[in-house]
Amino acid sequence: KSEGHPYWYLSVGFAGPYLLRETFYSWVYSVSKDFNYVYEAEFGKISWTEEPFILAAQAVRDTYDMVREDAQALDPQVDNYALILNQETWGSWYEGPWSTGILRDNPAAIENVFAFFKPPIAPDALENVWAVDAAQVLSIEKDNPKLDEILKYMKFLATPEVSSIFIKYLIHPAGKFPDNWKEIAQYPIYAEMVEMYETGNVGPWICYTPEVEQALLDNLALIFTGDLTPEEGMAKVDEATKAYWASQ
DSSP states (O other): TTSSSOOOOEEEOOOSSHHHHHHHHHHHHHOOTTTHHHHHHTTTTTHHHHTHHHHHHHHHHHTTTOOOOHHHHHHHHHHHHHHHHHOSSSSEEEOGGGGGGGTTHHHHTTTEEEOOOOOOOOOTTOOEEESSOOOOOOOTTTTTTTTHHHHHOOOOOSSSSHHHHHTTOOOOOOSSSOTTHHHHHHHHHEEEEEEEHHHHHHEEOOOOOOOHHHHHHHHHHHHHSSSOHOOOOOOOHHHHHHHHTTTT
């Protein structure tokens, strides 16, 4: 914007490894075109040093050079939204129809917001890639004494009735979209983002092994800042993965 571009500028809060990881997974999927590719690496079946991982890690590093230094420490789910609410930005990298709920009391801001997919990182990479299928995550301790009541509540959250409540407040529902969801949401931006998701390519979002996930988060953060090369960082993730499974 400061350089005279009249239409939009990018607002990003990338310092959190959480978002770096999500971006990384999307890029890996765009190159590998295999939803299970990340999970095979997680369980040590393939190496984190394979080309799709290196290309994705390089894209994470390149992103550092695209983001203003004063924006690199922003929390993407707080500061980024604040920029939109105050109409200080017209475009947001943050994905998903669930991200529009913060805008419900500012219709003018909604009309000036758009979302877009991450750029392809290889000539034959998939475009329009989303991280993971749309879902809400609920978890309980395995020995929770109220298991039956919790399962009943989880099923209740997935009903059309509750989904309608979520959508009314522009939050992605826990259950299936009811047939009249566009009437419930009212705002065009919500429908546009749902359409983007439905026409996109869905890739993985998370590792399920905490030790492996932590190694990935730690090293992606160092790759992002340039303290490790993509090759060095992914080799460290691979070493940590192998060490973990060897100990089991």
